[in-house]
Amino acid sequence: MNDAAQQDDGTQDGDEGSMSRRSVLWTTAAVTGAGLGLGGLGSGTAAAATPTRSPETTPEAQAAAPKRQGRTMVGVPFDRRSTVRVGIVGLGNRGGSMIDLFLAVTGVQVVAVCDPVKAKAERAAAKVTAAGQPAPAVYTNGEDDYENLCKRGDIDFVYVATPWDFHFEMAKTAMLNGKHVGVECPIALQLDQLWELVDLSERTRRHCMQLENCCYGRNEMRVLRMAHAGLFGDLLHGAGAYNHDLRGLMFDPGYYEGPWRRLWHTRLRGDLYPNHGFGPVANYMDINRGDRAVSITSVGSPSLGLAEYREKNMPAGDPSWKETYIESDRTISLVQTAKGRVIRLEHDVSTPHPYSRINSLGGTKGVFEDYPARIYIEPDHTNDSWGDFAKYAQWDHWLWKEHANPPGGHGGMDYMLVFRLMQCMRLGLVPDFDVYDAATWTSPVPLSHLSIKAKGAPQQIPDFTRGEWKKARSGMDSENPEKA
Template identity: 80%
Template sequence: MHEAPAQHHDAHNDRGDANEAGPSRRSVLWTAGAAGAGLGLGGLSSTQAAAAAPAAAGSAASPTATGKTMIGVPFERRGTVRVGIIGLGNRGGSMIDLFLAVPGVRVVALCDPVTEKTAKAAAKVTAAGQPAPAVYTHGEHDYENLCARGDIDFVYAATPWDRHFEMAKAALLHGKHVGVECPLALRLDQLWELVDLSERTRRHCMQLENCCYGRNEMRVLRMAHAGLFGELLHGAGAYVHDLRGLMFDPKYYEGPWRRLWHTRLRGDLYPNHGFGPVANYMDLNRGDRAVRISSIGTPALGLAAYRKEHMPAGDPSWKESYIGSDRTISLVQTARGRAIRLEHDVSTPHPYSRINSLGGTKGLFEDYPERIYLEPDHSNDEWGDFGTYAQWDHWLWKEHANPPGGHGGMDYLLVFRLMQCMRLGLVPDFDVYDAATWTAPVPLSDLSIKANGAPQEIPDFTRGLWKKARPGMDSQKPQE
């Protein structure tokens, strides 16, 4: 059995909202639209489908830009970052602790249809010595009123996946910077719309990918940029996490929303944790870009087998038909000819892994367990000790050796760095183009699997600006 969420390895990194008291009206309010979301064209009317067809089919053609690029655009400098949080379940209810722990941040507004959750989160804010936040609990669209406030600089959304797009859109249209949990959206036309809105509103829209801030990931990033791996050739990332028990546990997820995605899509539902770090190693959108993806998937057997063994007759899950591949394997090729392997498996028994591998002409690193083989340091086909490369730790890990919060500290470093960039008026470590690129495998892998592995073009969300090298997460410590 899984441990309690607070203790679980990786704390179930898919950011699902949980209701400790069992399903509530929120499971209806914030999953009601899921049946039509993220299904390629299946959830659209015929007119909408015709309009969205080029993007949903994976066209790399750029829509007409509606604004200037957001590449290299800094935040406005501010003494205090005022934050509004949408979604206070399993993920949002814990991330609020980290926003409250970072100096120069004030949580001014909270939104969740479950009033008990907003009350609990509001108590944390006042316990931290901040004024009582405004709360929004009136129905599934009350987040729009939060976004409309004039005293919010940044909106953070931690809700079921199908709501991310509309919440990010509302925040941008109300002039707010916004960060959402992954995936950013579930259709290519939605990704393009957020790119356009970010450019038009001059506000950043970010995928808050915490795994990019893992200690190993940031160390490998700096080593790669220093040339220790030579010319980069290949990488791999994954989300391999046995979630069967949690997906059938009504006390962990609020309703069946997370499990139901396995009745809708066959592709990689959660590529960001694996793709984001490798994209950073290879400077995707910063001198290289992902150009196409080919995916295959196994039969969908794991969830049905688990249900047969563990769920009683009459449980609502018995009405579900699972089509989501138990294991998806995708190959991404970049413009420079590099290869990236992505894997996803949450419905069969196995130990946790994000794979997190990088190889080049001088050697390679592989995680889970961590090991390294570099010339001239290693020889005789024997792996080396990755711990001996601690001098390559990113400055964030040198400054915060034991960060608080979940997932080994990566959550805190994500929040700390983002809030630091906003306070000091810096360019964010990643932007809307990265968010769209890291999320594009969700719809494209589904299309590829349904087309027997046929390659699907990954759009160039930068509209050609990927060719220019620019900074990313391998940052220098700023002066406060």
């Protein structure tokens, strides 16, 4: 499988062997009310609850920060520990492969695994013992058994790789039980949920992180260091995307194990998956570390791709014929920052398109564009000819210099993420990104939907840091702490 195909496998995993009762509720809502407003979208076991911060309120209300209940998590280090004890929730495509990387990192013990499909949990447990570790506890008693995993006293970090519908409740449960938690993207689907995770992180003093693997790509980390060294001059604009033809996978019941991924196209119109594109560019521009994302304006194309694919490929009587798709085949969003910079985000998983995250950055001295990687900066390049990005390997991040041939998928970025996170926990360091980054990178999910519904009207992005963004601080552009 090529890297483009693996990218989806690496970030949008399902751990269910069949449709859960929550998925059945979602299916009913999707079929009977395809134009459902975000105010009606619940989460977890409280699917019918009224959100505490309705996404249908004014932009000003959206941006207003609730009163802080705890203390900021900006700059808060992990407690140092010799061994990081990990619990893994969700053992499908993503979780079932990521466990290999946790086991490959020195100083990490997988203590417990959880998946309602017993065979998956047993395969994961066998990997743990094959790696020479004690047999982990196994939790397979239904979709809520993760709660018992989170209650254990011998777990430091909970890793969540389940369908999106579960992310918010699982992150909450982990923090309320005293665990740091890392979640595959998106971390939540509503603004009130994002605020709740921010507040919980501050109250519980536990980190809640969006485990955005693309931030650890070799190109992304090289551009990060070059940007911070001033090679692009004053930064002006950037772009990121998730443009990936997923039509075949979304109609494949064996890949996503049910319709949960496709059903999101019956609920929202905006960018369902902004994190891969937004995270790296936010790092380049020091978002939440001297600049912040202020507003988002989104437009969307008609929703035709999935219905057209179904017409050509799905038999009469297939359950998908009951679905009405409203998700724009392509969404384009413009994010404005406090410093006046512009970030363009794109999302398209419903039409034919080569895989691309765009990943571009421009400033007063030049520009980088990916897919394919190319660069044009002064004084190195002239005559309107792109330069060879490979010639800038001296700017590789220390992670890529120390681990030139990392194991795992997605070109090694998955391993880099796991290695660095576990290193921060072992050494008692501040994580590379935090709950404020998680909330910011995910906020385009509900806000792009609202902007498209409002015919492109700008939506205010909340300041999840409550003013802390004004203070410059370190992020992913780190030095090797074990060689300092």
